[in-house]
Amino acid sequence: MNTGRDRFRRPLQWLLAPIVGAVAGFAYALIFDVEALHSAVRGVFIGTPILLYERGVIMRRWRNIIRQAATPVFVVTTIATYVLMILIGNAAAGTALHHLIGYMSTAREAMVMSESGLLYSLGVSTLVAFVFRLRDLIGPSLFTSLLLGRYHRPIEEERIFLFLDVSGSTHFAERYGDLETQAYLGQIFNALASPVRRSQGSIDDYIGDMALVTWPMDRGMRDAACLRCVFDFAAAIRDQAAAWQARFGQVPEFRAVLHCGSVVTAEIGLERHKIAYFGDVVNTTGRLESLSKALGQPILVSADILAGIRVLPPHLVAENLGFHVIRGRDEPLQISAVRLALGS
Template sequence: MAAPGGARPGEPGPRRAAAPFRARFWLVAPTIGALAGLLYGAVLGVEPTVSVIRGVFIGAPLMLYERGLLLPRWRTLTRRAATPVFAVATLATYVAMIVLGNAVAGTILHRGFGFMPDARTAMTMSEAGFAYALGISALATFVFRVRDLMGPRVFTSLLVGRYHRPITEERIFLFLDVAGSTRFAEEHGDLAAQSWLGAIFAALALPVRRARGSIDDYVGDMALVSWSMERGTRDAACLACVFDVIRTIEAEPDYWITRFGAVPRLRAALHCGPVVTAEIGLERRKIAYFGDALNTTSRLEGLAKELDVAVIVSGDLLERLGPLPDDLRVADLGERALRGRKEPLRIAAIHRRPAETQPSSKRTIP
C-alpha cells in the first residue's frame, strides 16, 4: 500500500483540472473585459473600439485563468505553494498575460482596423493602461476568490440580503459521508487523513456545480449539499449528482491508490422538506437551516451506515422526483423508525443498474 501523500487542491487527478467549470464563462469573461475596457476609455478619453478590443484580450484571459480554464496545471501548482511564492507567481502570470493580450489586441487594431500607424505603437501599453488592467484584474480575482470561499449561492444570497429576514422554503438535502475515514486516520495519522478528505471534497465541486447544487458546509468527514426543490428534482439532479461524484472518484483509481493507498468509498443520504433559512452571525455571517428535514437527513445518514447502504433516500423525496436516470434502480427498504420522529419514514436504497440490463424508470417506492 502506498503511503498517503498531500492532496492536490483541485480535482482529484490531472485530467480533472482541465475540465471547465462553466462553459458560459467563456462568454462572460470577454463581456466583462469589454465593459472594463469601455470604462477605461470613458475615463481617459480613448476611442471606444480601441478600449473594448484591448479590454477583451487583456481582461478575458485573466478571468479565465482564475476560473481554471486557462493554464490549469500552472494555476494548481501555484496555489499549492506558500503564500509569498503564490503571490509572486500569480503577479508574474498576470503581467505576462497583460503584455501578451495587449500585443494581440494591438496587432488586431493595427492590421484589422487601421487605428495605429505602425505595429510598435499599437503594441505599446501606457503606464496608466497597465496599472488599470492590473487593478481591475486584481479586483475581479478578489471577488471570485471570496465567491469560491463562501460558495456561489451563499455569496449571492448574502450580497442581495435574501435571507436577512428568515424565510421558510422547501429544500433537498444530501449528507455525503466518507466511509472508513476514522480507520484511515488511525492508520495514517490526522494530517494524512485531512489531506485525503481535502482531495475527496475537492472532487465534489464539479459534479455539484453540474447538478446546480450548493455545498453548504463540511462537518468532519461529511459534506452537506442542498438544492432548491425545483433544481434538485429536475431530471433527478440530486440523485444524479451522487453517482456523478462516485464516478468521478472511481474513474481514477491509480491516482487515489498512488497518493493515499486506497480508493475512497462514499455513503449518501437524501431527504427533502420545509426548513427555515436565515442569515446568522455578525463578524462571520453564514446561511443556516433550521427544521426537521435537516435532522431527518442526518438520521438517514446514520441508518445508511447501520444498514451498509451506499445511497439511501427517503420516500418523501422519491415521490417528488420524476423518472430516475436509466442507470439507476430503486430497492424498497420499507418503513423505519427514526430517532426524533413520531412517524416511521419509508426509505429506499438506490443502486446503479448493471449495463446489460434494460432501463426501467420508477417514480415511487413499490
C-alpha cells in the same frame, strides 16, 4: 456527466466574457479620456481570457492547482497569471487593431501598453482575484447570498439536502495519523467540488469527515441533478482509483443520504456570518446517515426525493427498502437504496 444545462452555460460564458471585457474597456476610456473603440477592443482581448479562466473554462488544471494553495501564494500566482494574460491579450488586440483599421504606423507600436492601461488592468485583476478567493473560501452560493442579503430576514423555502460521509476515516486516522487524514479528506472534498458545481448545488459546510450539500428544490430535482452529483462523484473517485491507491494506500468509500422538504433559512452571526438551516428535514437527513450504515446501503434517498425526481436517469435504479422509524419523527419514512443499473 454533463447535463443539457451545462452544455448551454458554456457557450453563454463565451458570449458574456467578451461583453464584460468590452464594458471594462469602455470604463477605462471614460476614466482616462481615450478613444473608446480601441479601449473596448483591448478590453475584449484582455478581459475574455481572464473571465473564462476564472469560470474554469480554460486552463482549468492550472487554476485548480493554485486554488489549493495558501492565500498569499494563491494571490501572487493568480496576479502573475493575470499579468501574462494581460500582456498577451494587449499584444493580440494591438495587432488586430493595426491590421484591421490601420491603428498606429506599425504593429509593434500598436502592441505597446500605456502605463495607465497596465495599472488599470492590474488593479481590476487584483480586485477580481480577491473577490474570487473570498468566493472560494466561503462558497459561491453563500458568497452570493450574503452579498445580496437574500437571507438577512429568515425565509421558508424548499431545499434538498445531501449528507456525504467518508467511510473509514477513523480507521485511516488510527493508521496514518491526523495530518495525513486531513490531507486525505481534503483531497476527497476537492474531488467533490466539480460534481457539486456541475449540478448547481452548494457545499454549505464540512463537519469532520462529512460534507453538507444543498440545492433549491427545483434546481436539485431537475434532470435528477442531486442524484447525478453523487454518482458523478463516485465515478470521479473510481476513475482515479490507481492514483488514490498510490497516494493514500486505499480508494475512498463514502455513504450518501438525500432528503428534502421545507426549512427556514437565515443569515446568522455578527462577526462571522453564516447561512443556517432550521427544521426537521435537516435532522432527518442526518439520522438517515446512521440508517445507511446500519442497512449497509451506501446511497439512501427518501421517498420525497424520488417523488420529486419522478423518472430516474436510465443508468440508475432504486430499490424500495420500505418504511423505517426515524428518531424525532412521528411518522415512519419510506426509504430507497439507489445504485447503478447493471451494465452501467
